[in-house]
Each structure stands twice: as C-alpha cells, then as structure tokens.
Amino acid sequence: MNFFEIIEKRYSHKGRFLSTPVPREKLVQIASAGLSAPTGMNLQCVKLVILPDRQAVQPLCDIAPTEGTLTAPAAIVVFTDKTTQNWKMDFQIEDYSAATENMLLAATALGYVALWLDSPYFPADKQKALCDLLNAPANYQLRTVIPIGLPDGECLKREKMPFDERVWFGEFS
Amino acid sequence: MNFFEIIEKRYSHKGRFLSTPVPREKLVQIASAGLSAPTGMNLQCVKLVILPDRQAVQPLCDIAPTEGTLTAPAAIVVFTDKTTQNWKMDFQIEDYSAATENMLLAATALGYVALWLDSPYFPADKQKALCDLLNAPANYQLRTVIPIGLPDGECLKREKMPFDERVWFGEFS
Numbered sequence: 192m193n194f195f196e197i198i199e200k201r202y203s204h205k206g207r208f209l210s211t212p213v214p215r216e217k218l219v220q221i222a223s224a225g226l227s228a229p230t231g232m233n234l235q236c237v238k239l240v241i242l243p244d245r246q247a248v249q250p251l252c253d254i255a256p257t258e259g260t261l262t263a264p265a266a267i268v269v270f271t272d273k274t275t276q277n278w279k280m281d282f283q284i285e286d287y288s289a290a291t292e293n294m295l296l297a298a299t300a301l302g303y304v305a306l307w308l309d310s311p312y313f314p315a316d317k318q319k320a321l322c323d324l325l326n327a328p329a330n331y332q333l334r335t336v337i338p339i340g341l342p343d344g345e346c347l348k349r350e351k352m353p354f355d356e357r358v359w360f361g362e363f364s
Numbered sequence: 365m366n367f368f369e370i371i372e373k374r375y376s377h378k379g380r381f382l383s384t385p386v387p388r389e390k391l392v393q394i395a396s397a398g399l400s401a402p403t404g405m406n407l408q409c410v411k412l413v414i415l416p417d418r419q420a421v422q423p424l425c426d427i428a429p430t431e432g433t434l435t436a437p438a439a440i441v442v443f444t445d446k447t448t449q450n451w452k453m454d455f456q457i458e459d460y461s462a463a464t465e466n467m468l469l470a471a472t473a474l475g476y477v478a479l480w481l482d483s484p485y486f487p488a489d490k491q492k493a494l495c496d497l498l499n500a501p502a503n504y505q506l507r508t509v510i511p512i513g514l515p516d517g518e519c520l521k522r523e524k525m526p527f528d529e530r531v532w533f534g535e536f537s
Contacts, residue, residue: 194473288461300367363499
C-alpha cells in the first residue's frame with residue numbers, strides 16, 4: 192500500500208479482534224511512529240504504555256467495556272505529561288492527537304486495525320484506577336486507549352461528507 | 365518512500381520556501397488526506413481553505429510574519445465549526461490535529477515540506493481580520509495555518525527524546 196492508500200484504508204475498528212498476537216517489534220514500530228509526530232515547542236509531552244498481550248489489555252475493559260477492549264490482543268495507552276509547558280502555553284491535546292493519528296496509520300500500514308478510544312468517554316473513577324494500575328506518575332494524564340490487532344470480521348467505515356462541503360479555494364463562499 | 369520513511373522524514377519546516385508553485389491537484393490530494401482523518405462522533409467539524417498561490421498566501425504574513433508565510437507558494441488554513449457537538453462533548457482540537465497531521469504527512473509523501481503554525485501564536489485581532497478576509501462563517505474558528513512548498517535550503521529536524529524515555533511496556537517503571 193502506498194501512503195494515500197493507507198490514509199484511505201484507516202478506519203475506526205469498532206468490532207471484535209482476532210486473538211492473533213501482535214509481535215512486540217510491530218508494537219514498537221507503531222509506538223515509534225507516534226513519537227515521530229510533531230509536538231508543540233518540541234516539548235514531547237506524549238508518553239505511551241504498550242500493553243503487549245491479552246492479559247495486559249484486560250484491565251481496559253473496566254474503563255471501556257467495548258468489543259475492542261474485550262478482545263484486542265494488544266493496545267497502546269496514551270498519556271500526556273501535564274507539567275510540560277512553556278510561556279504558559281501547552282499543546283497537549285494537539286500533541287497526543289497527532290501522535291495517536293500516526294499510530295493508527297502505522298497500525299494500518301502493518302496490516303492491523305485499531306481504534307481511538309478517547310478518555311472523555313471513560314468514568315473519572317475508572318480512569319484513576321487504570322492510572323494507578325499502570326503506575327502512572329501523578330502528573331501524567333490518561334488521554335486515549337488504542338486497541339490494536341487483526342479484525343474479527345468486517346467493520347464498516349463511516350461515511351464522510353463530500354469534499355466540496357469541507358474545502359474551499361481562496362475563501363469561503 | 366514507504367509509510368515509515370514518510371513518518372520519519374516529516375519535519376517542521378521553519379525556513380524559507382522556493383517560489384515553485386504547488387499544483388492544484390496536489391493541494392487537493394493533501395486536503396483530501398486531511399478530511400480522511402478520524403473525527404470524534406464522525407462530526408467532521410474540520411473545514412479547510414486552500415490558498416493556492418503566493419497572492420492568496422500573502423495575507424497570512426499579517427498574523428504570522430514567518431519565513432514560511434513570507435515565501436510559501438501555497439498554504440492550507442484549518443478551521444473547525446464550533447457548533448458541531450453531541451451530548452455536550454466535542455473533539456475539535458483532536459479532530460483538527462489529526463487532520464493537520466495527515467496533511468503534513470501527505471505533503472511529505474508528495475515531496476513537499478510544510479509547517480504546523482498554530483493559532484495560539486496569532487494575535488486575536490489579526491485572527492479576526494484573517495477570518496473576515498477569508499469570509500469565514502461566525503461559527504468557524506481559525507485553528508492552524510499550514511504553509512506548503514519546496515524548501516529553499518536545508519532545515520534541521522529537531523531532536524527527539526529517546527524511545528525509552530517516552531514508552532513503557534505493561535506499566536510505568
């Protein structure tokens with residue numbers, strides 16, 4: 192697949208995963224792609240925890256009992272370090288979003304499917320419990336959970352609005 | 365270049381651009397990659413204005429007089445529609461960040477360089493003037509300006525922290 196095929200193929204896999212493990216070196220490759228994303232003021236506030244097997248993924252079911260977390264053979268949990276800022280500005284949401292998108296594309300490039308499960312959906316007490324379980328420093332904020340693996344069956348890509356309703360040339364008209 | 369080479373090659377081009385135009389179809393391809401990014405609750409709040417030539421890019425110098433805006437032969441301006449939300453949740457920053465990252469990667473894949481110039485750096489009155497000039501609806505928020513083109517000279521990629529300082533297996537340790 193070339194780059195634009197990967198961009199086009201990536202979708203949010205909301206279905207089940209096969210139990211086939213994701214080799215550790217593939218997870219490292221996906222995480223590395225995340226770290227290569229742009230980061231405001233080069234502060235690199237994004238921190239990742241790789242959950243490399245089913246047992247490690249299991250606790251994610253507590254915060255988000257979805258088909259993905261219930262079956263995925265691997266996942267990456269995305270945090271940001273809340274203390275990284277300059278001149279009272281920070282770009283934590285921008286940074287973890289760019290890193291997450293890189294990881295979703297990297298997973299797609301390697302033949303896997305993945306899902307961006309964002310923390311506003313998780314109950315606060317469950318987030319706290321997961322952070323404790325993963326031994327997260329107090330200044331690290333849980334941002335996103337990304338189940339990764341091979342799909343167990345088809346999952347429809349959601350429809351996008353037409354190009355002309357989202358892009359203009361020169362000015363809005 | 366394969367996908368991981370593109371991920372590795374992308375960098376924030378803070379230098380000057382050559383005047384060589386970026387063909388319209390390439391700008392469409394880059395914008396389309398942006399629209400293919402994931403979007404919270406499929407709300408697709410990201411809207412783009414393509415500035416396809418030097419004359420169209422010139423007004424960006426008012427909000428951000430950088431080497432990039434002063435010389436780039438093309439740019440894409442990223443907005444989000446502030447009214448798109450469900451259940452009082454929105455993912456506007458996440459959405460425009462993922463879309464922006466897709467566009468930076470797409471520009472790289474096509475042999476161009478680009479830069480993510482984020483709106484918190486722009487003076488508020490200048491932002492308003494640019495929105496007016498581009499005829500932006502009142503509910504559209506200016507988010508990012510992306511100058512695009514061929515580089516005029518080398519520009520160093522900034523260093524990243526080592527993998528082991530940003531990624532853990534199983535839990536933080």
